[in-house]
Structure formats: C-alpha cells, structure tokens
Amino acid sequence: xxxxxxxxxxxxxxxxxxxxxxxxxxxxxxxxxxxxxxxxxxxxxxxxxxxxxxxxxxxxxxxxxxxxxxxxxxxxxxxxxxxxxxxxxxxxxxxxxxxxxxxxxxxxxxxxxxxxxxxxxxxxxxxxxxxxxxxxxxxxxxxxxxxxxxxxxxxxxxxxxxxxxxxxxxxxxxxxxxxxxxxxxxxxxxxxxxxxxxxxxxxxxxxxxxxxxxxxxxxxxxxxxxxxxxxxxxxxxxxxxxxxxxxxxxxxxxxxxxxxxxxxxxxxxxxxxxxxxxxxxxxxxxxxxxxxxxxxxxxxxxxxxxxxxxxxxxxxxxxxxxxxxx
Amino acid sequence: xxxxxxxxxxxxxxxxxxxxxxxxxxxxxxxxxxxxxxxxxxxxxxxxxxxxxxxxxxxxxxxxxxxxxxxxxxxxxxxxxxxxxxxxxxxxxxxxxxxxxxxxxxxxxxxxxxxxxxxxxxxxxxxxxxxxxxxxxxxxxxxxxxxxxxxxxxxxxxxxxxxxxxxxxxxxxxxxxxxxxxxxxxxxxxxxxxxxxxxxxxxxxxxxxxxxxxxxxxxxxxxxxxxxxxxxxxxxxxxxxxxxxxxxxxxxxxxxxxxxxxxxxxxxxxxxxxxxxxxxxxxxxxxxxxxxxxxxxxxxxxxxxxxxxxxxxxxxxxxxxxxxxxxxxxxxxxxxxxxxxxxxxxxxxxxxxxxxxxxxxxxxxxxxxxxxx
Numbered sequence: 001x002x003x004x005x006x007x008x009x010x011x012x013x014x015x016x017x018x019x020x021x022x023x024x025x026x027x028x029x030x031x032x033x034x035x036x037x038x039x040x041x042x043x044x045x046x047x048x049x050x051x052x053x054x055x056x057x058x059x060x061x062x063x064x065x066x067x068x069x070x071x072x073x074x075x076x077x078x079x080x081x082x083x084x085x086x087x088x089x090x091x092x093x094x095x096x097x098x099x100x101x102x103x104x105x106x107x108x109x110x111x112x113x114x115x116x117x118x119x120x121x122x123x124x125x126x127x128x129x130x131x132x133x134x135x136x137x138x139x140x141x142x143x144x145x146x147x148x149x150x151x152x153x154x155x156x157x158x159x160x161x162x163x164x165x166x167x168x169x170x171x172x173x174x175x176x177x178x179x180x181x182x183x184x185x186x187x188x189x190x191x192x193x194x195x196x197x198x199x200x201x202x203x204x205x206x207x208x209x210x211x212x213x214x215x216x217x218x219x220x221x222x223x224x225x226x227x228x229x230x231x232x233x234x235x236x237x238x239x240x241x242x243x244x245x246x247x248x249x250x251x252x253x254x255x256x257x258x259x260x261x262x263x264x265x266x267x268x269x270x271x272x273x274x275x276x277x278x279x280x281x282x283x284x285x286x287x288x289x290x291x292x293x294x295x296x297x298x299x300x301x302x303x304x305x306x307x308x309x310x311x312x313x314x315x316x317x318x319x320x321x322x323x324x325x326x
Numbered sequence: 327x328x329x330x331x332x333x334x335x336x337x338x339x340x341x342x343x344x345x346x347x348x349x350x351x352x353x354x355x356x357x358x359x360x361x362x363x364x365x366x367x368x369x370x371x372x373x374x375x376x377x378x379x380x381x382x383x384x385x386x387x388x389x390x391x392x393x394x395x396x397x398x399x400x401x402x403x404x405x406x407x408x409x410x411x412x413x414x415x416x417x418x419x420x421x422x423x424x425x426x427x428x429x430x431x432x433x434x435x436x437x438x439x440x441x442x443x444x445x446x447x448x449x450x451x452x453x454x455x456x457x458x459x460x461x462x463x464x465x466x467x468x469x470x471x472x473x474x475x476x477x478x479x480x481x482x483x484x485x486x487x488x489x490x491x492x493x494x495x496x497x498x499x500x501x502x503x504x505x506x507x508x509x510x511x512x513x514x515x516x517x518x519x520x521x522x523x524x525x526x527x528x529x530x531x532x533x534x535x536x537x538x539x540x541x542x543x544x545x546x547x548x549x550x551x552x553x554x555x556x557x558x559x560x561x562x563x564x565x566x567x568x569x570x571x572x573x574x575x576x577x578x579x580x581x582x583x584x585x586x587x588x589x590x591x592x593x594x595x596x597x598x599x600x601x602x603x604x605x606x607x608x609x610x611x612x613x614x615x616x617x618x619x620x621x622x623x624x625x626x627x628x629x630x631x632x633x634x635x636x637x638x639x640x641x642x643x644x645x646x647x648x649x650x651x652x653x654x655x656x657x658x659x660x661x662x663x664x665x666x667x668x669x670x671x672x673x674x675x676x677x678x679x680x681x682x683x684x685x686x687x688x689x690x691x692x693x694x695x696x697x698x699x
Contacts, residue, residue, distance in 0.1 A: 002330040003395035005624040011327065064327055202694045217697040219683070222690035226638075229689055233635045237617035238610075244329050259613035262606065309606045310590065316583035316616060319347070319406045321591060 005240055011065060014050075018069045021045055026076045028200070028289045034156040036125060037079040039107055047073070048085045049105040056093060057102050063181055067243040070185045071236070074192015075199075077157065077296050079125045080303070083189055084113040084133040087182045088142050091133070092171045094178050100170060104131075111142065115302050119162055123148050124299055126161040131170055135304040140182055141172040157292045158299045177246075179304070180254060183261040184242055186303045190264035191235045193300065197268075197275035197293040198228040205278055215278075224274050231267045238263060252315040258307040265301035272297045329620070331395065339399045345376050346407035354664065355410050358534040363449060363491035366415040370446030379444040380420070382573040387428055387436065388444045394623045397573065405580040412577035415488040419443045419450035421574035423496045426513070426566040430554040435515065439494070451492035453483040453516060453540060454563070461684045463498075464508040464560065468542060470499040472549070472556075477501065477514065479522075479545040485678070487537045490527050492518050495540070497547075502557045511559035515551040522546070532670035533662075572622055572633065579619045579640050585668075586612045586647050593654040604650055611643050631692035638685040641675035648672040 052058020092101035114132035145163035153160035205216030245253040272293035383389020442448035459466035468481025502510025522545035527535035648669035676682040
C-alpha cells in the first residue's frame with residue numbers, strides 16, 4: 001500500500017527485536033547504579049548504522065526505521081552517547097569520512113554529545129578517548145577535545161564534564177538535510193522519554209492503592225494520565241510524518257521536522273513532570289526511576305535548536321489569502 | 327509506513343482543486359436561521375452536480391466510494407480552497423444519520439432518505455441530549471410508547487443543532503417501559519414537521535441561535551421509522567461513532583490548519599517576539615493535529631478509543647488558536663468579526679459531543695486501561 005501508516009513487516013520485526021534487546025540489556029532499574037551504559041549490545045544489533053547502505057557497512061534501512069529504534073532508546077533512557085554515535089557516524093559518512101564513520105558505528109571511536117557553553121564545551125556522559133559531537137547553532141561538528149573535567153550535574157544518569165578547549169575537527173556539516181536528520185533523532189529520544197514516563201506513571205497508578213482502591217481510579221489522576229497519553233500520541237504521529245517526509249525528501253520535510261523538534265521538549269518534560277507527580281512521595285526520591293525522565297528530558301532538549309518554523313512554508317497554506325482580515 | 331501518492335491520486339487532486347476553485351462560494355455563509363440552511367442546501371446541490379457528493383459514502387448509495395488517501399486529498403483541497411465549513415447544517419445528515427442508515431437502516435429507509443441527504447433536500451439534526459441526560463446520555467427519558475403501528479413520543483431534547491430548519495431528526499428515545507441506562511432505547515427517524523413538535527431556538531454565548539430545545543407532545547412516529555431493531559437503539563447510536571470520529575473530523579481538523587495559517591498571515595506585520603513564539607507553537611501543534619488525522623485514517627488503532635485522543639487534542643488546540651487570535655487583534659478583538667465570533671463559538675469545543683472531562687475518563691480507562699471509578 002502506498003498510503004499506509006501501519007508498520008511494515010520489516011518495521012514490526014525490527015521494533016520487536018529492538019524492544020526485546022532493550023528490555024534484556026537496558027532495564028530502567030540499571031539507572032539506580034552509577035555506571036555508564038555499555039553500548040556494545042546495541043552495536044551488535046546494528047543500531048548505529050541502520051540507515052547506512054550495506055556497502056557502507058550499514059543495514060540499508062531508512063531514517064524511518066532509525067527513528068522507530070531511537071524512540072525505543074529514548075524510552076529506555078539510553079545515554080545521549082547512543083544518539084551522538086548514530087548522528088556522528090552519519091555526519092562522517094556525509095562528508096566522505098567512511099573509515100571514521102565505520103569506526104564510530106562499531107564503537108571503536110566512542111562519541112559523546114556536546115553543547116557549546118559559556119565555559120567551554122559541555123560534554124554529556126563522558127567516556128575516555130571520546131570524540132565529541134557538538135550540537136551548535138544549525139551546525140554539527142565532531143571534534144577532539146583532549147582531557148575533560150567531570151562536573152557535578154543533575155545526577156548520575158546525566159553525567160557532565162567540561163572540555164578545556166577544542167582540538168582538531170574530525171567532521172562538520174551545516175547541510176540542512178543532515179541537521180534535520182539529527183533533529184528528528186533528538187526528537188525521537190524525547191518522544192521515547194514521553195512514552196516511557198507515561199507508561200511508568202500509568203503502571204504505578206494502576207498498582208498503588210489509597211482510600212481502598214488504585215489511585216488510577218480517581219479522576220484527578222486519570223486526567224493527568226490522559227494528558228500524558230495525548231501528548232505522546234500527538235508527538236509520535238508527528239514523528240511518523242517527519243520521518244517519512246525526510247526519507248522521501250518531500251518538499252515539506254523541513255517544516256515537518258521543525259514542527260516535531262519544537263514540540264518534543266515541552267512534551268517530554270510535561271510527561272516527565274507528571275510521572276513524578278503521580279508517583280507522590282516516592283516520585284520525589286532518588287530510589288524511584290521517575291526523576292531520570294526529567295533529567296534526560298532536559299539534557300536532550302539542549303541538543304541543537306529547531307529551525308525557525310515561521311520561516312518555512314506550511315503544507316496547509318490556503319490557496320488564496322483570506323478576504324477578511326479580522 | 328508510506329505516504330506515496332499514485333499519479334491517479336495526483337490527477338484526482340488536480341481535478342478537485344480546479345472544481346473547488348471554480349465553485350466555492352465567495353461569500354461567508356450566513357450564521358443562522360433559514361438563510362444558513364438555504365446556503366447549505368445550495369452548496370450540497372452544487373457538490374452533487376459537480377460529482378463530489380458523499381465523498382466518504384459508498385458508491386452504491388450515491389457517494390464517491392473513495393479510498394482513504396483520496397478522502398484526505400479531497401478535504402485538504404477543500405479547506406485550502408476555503409469551501410464552506412463542514413460543521414454546518416449538513417453535518418449530522420452526512421456524517422451521522424446517513425452513515426447510520428447505511429449501516430443499520432432498512433432498504434426502504436435507505437432508498438427514501440439517502441438521496442435526499444446528498445442532494446441537500448433533507449437536512450438532519452440530532453436528538454440525543456436531554457436536560458437531565460448530558461454526559462450521562464444513557465439516562466435519557468424521552469419516551470416512545472408503541473400504539474398499533476406507531477410510537478407515541480413525549481418528552482424533550484436539547485442542544486439539537488440546526489433543528490429549527492432541519493427536515494429530519496435522529497431521535498434516541500426510551501421505548502421499553504421500565505428499562506434503564508442504555509437498554510430499551512430506540513433510534514428513530516423523526517419528521518420535524520410532524521404535529522406535536524415544538525422547536526425553541528436557544529441563543530448561544532456568541533449571540534446566534536443554531537441550536538434549540540425540541541419538545542414532543544404526543545408525536546406519532548411510524549414503527550417503520552425505527553432504525554435497527556426496536557429497543558436496540560444504543561447499539562445503533564454507537565455504530566456510527568467511528569465514522570464521525572474519522573471522516574467528519576478530517577474536514578474540521580484540516581480547517582483548523584488553514585485558520586492558523588491565516589492567523590500567522592494576519593499577525594506577521596504586528597507580532598512581537600512573544601506572540602511569534604506562541605504562533606510558532608500553535609503552527610507546530612496544528613501540524614501534529616494533521617499528523618494525528620492521517621494516523622487515525624491510515625493506521626489500525628491500538629484500541630478502539632484511540633480517536634478520543636485526537637478529538638480532545640483538536641478541541642483544546644482550537645481554543646488555543648482562537649484565544650491567540652484575540653491577542654493578535656488587540657483592541658479590534660472587541661468588535662464582532664470572523665475571529666472574535668469564532669473565538670466565542672470555540673468555547674463549545676470542549677463541551678459538545680462529550681465534555682473534555684468525559685473524554686479524559688475515556689482515554690484513561692479505554693486507552694490506558696486504568697480502572698473505572
């Protein structure tokens with residue numbers, strides 16, 4: 001079918017396989033221990049080169065499948081290195097650095113996400129010998145930073161370090177299509193945060209009992225849960241629209257991705273916040289998993305900025321200007 | 327997941343665009359009364375003459391029998407050409423009564439009523455809500471007593487939109503004596519000219535009367551006008567909800583997509599940074615509403631109630647967009663104009679067809695599986 005938003009057979013298989021792998025290797029409970037995610041199982045899965053062609057050592061899928069898988073990574077609150085690795089490999093490929101791309105996707109060259117800050121580059125989830133993918137102002141640059149100094153951050157699930165200075169640039173791009181692909185994947189992780197927070201909150205509301213019944217039976221709780229569901233549904237529908245538009249190089253691709261990237265941070269944060277609220281006291285504790293969603297939402301939201309939506313033509317523009325102005 | 331149109335789809339789009347450009351009335355439809363009803367009838371007639379009647383209806387009943395992607399294309403072209411709002415006096419007939427007759431009606435009922443709906447000769451209104459049966463619709467009390475081959479109806483309905491000039495009403499009444507809740511109801515076709523019917527228009531907060539109270543005083547309705555089995559009206563009423571949520575919603579939701587574009591065009595010369603940010607948010611949200619509309623039509627739902635998320639999102643987004651319009655207008659917002667009028671009308675969005683509160687309960691229970699209260 002040419003016009004169909006159901007997952008294809010291939011897409012269903014890859015989503016199911018990724019979900020099984022993540023449940024096995026990256027349960028949320030792992031975040032209670034202060035250790036960094038080991039991305040090796042995802043590398044074995046091919047998660048960092050899904051949309052690279054087979055000649056390039058990838059799986060030959062499109063950015064649509066990549067978006068679906070990265071949404072699942074977001075749900076499991078995978079380190080931002082998982083996102084930076086996929087994007088950095090794609091950037092390297094796009095500028096003809098095939099060997100570097102292969103090294104990145106195979107984790108031979110680790111990559112961390114970085115943000116330009118007032119005191120230097122802020123490196124997220126630092127690991128030794130990593131290159132840093134800096135999400136700049138409509139610019140992606142993969143740089144060597146040399147030594148970094150770990151800093152106190154919001155918590156161990158989003159570790160931060162400061163890089164003293166930048167060394168050589170390994171690859172860099174301001175190609176709008178490449179930036180849009182990065183914006184799409186950042187948004188997918190944020191969508192995953194929104195979905196994961198919704199599911200955690202709903203499971204808790206169905207289980208936790210007060211006044212002799214599950215708190216999820218009370219309308220005040222139900223209405224928060226319903227809003228979480230609507231926000232996640234809205235964002236995932238836009239994820240599909242943006243991913244397909246980008247994969248097909250449709251004329252509205254930039255618009256769809258900019259809309260998605262604009263919507264994603266507030267949606268992720270609102271769901272993460274509601275997840276803490278619905279957990280009550282335990283939600284405020286570091287022992288529950290709810291707080292990690294808030295911290296990931298903030299970290300992901302900082303990775304680049306949406307293109308200016310009002311400067312892009314909308315696919316729903318009327319054919320004639322309005323006759324009445326007021 | 328794919329959104330690839332065929333060359334035939336694009337030919338269809340071109341034809342729809344050309345016909346709409348040549349036939350969409352230039353003037354804004356009258357807001358109420360006979361003039362509004364006449365405008366609606368004339369527009370339906372024109373659509374039928376052009377070969378565009380019943381876009382989402384099956385071919386055997388006079389519709390176009392179009393596949394989902396063509397219906398999406400039609401409504402996108404329809405709203406972008408500024409064709410009359412789909413939420414007018416034809417809404418119940420085309421999106422509710424007609425599809426209900428197609429699904430549950432007798433051959434005689436279909437043969438008599440369906441052609442009249444498509445030609446604009448019969449406008450319909452809804453007779454579901456009552457003064458004491460709003461969100462709790464199943465507690466309705468308007469009664470139909472079997473008397474020979476007729477039902478004798480007594481009671482009162484309310485919020486019956488366009489009933490002042492409608493020809494027929496889809497009427498949900500209690501026909502089984504002593505029955506309670508959703509049992510013992512019947513879905514009947516009520517001729518609005520039958521003796522014993524009194525329509526009292528209600529002025530809404532936007533200053534117009536497009537809905538009304540309807541009183542029934544020994545109104546005789548032939549048993550042959552019962553749709554589906556007698557006493558099985560709840561099931562009949564639920565049959566067409568899916569149609570309403572999908573196809574009817576499409577036109578309305580795309581319409582909102584055009585309104586935000588108009589608002590941005592209106593605001594551009596005068597918007598400061600804060601307003602521009604707000605409009606960009608609304609534009610992104612309207613894009614997501616369109617994406618939800620596509621998803622609802624082109625994907626198997628995870629639960630039968632998935633559409634309720636889109637319905638509520640639409641309602642609240644409409645209110646946000648019109649509220650922003652009032653701020654774009656500034657002092658002119660106090661004058662009666664298209665934007666200020668539609669702003670006031672939009673207060674109904676989170677009430678009509680299921681309040682936002684009921685919708686949230688439905689989402690929590692039927693989509694998320696939380697326990698009933």
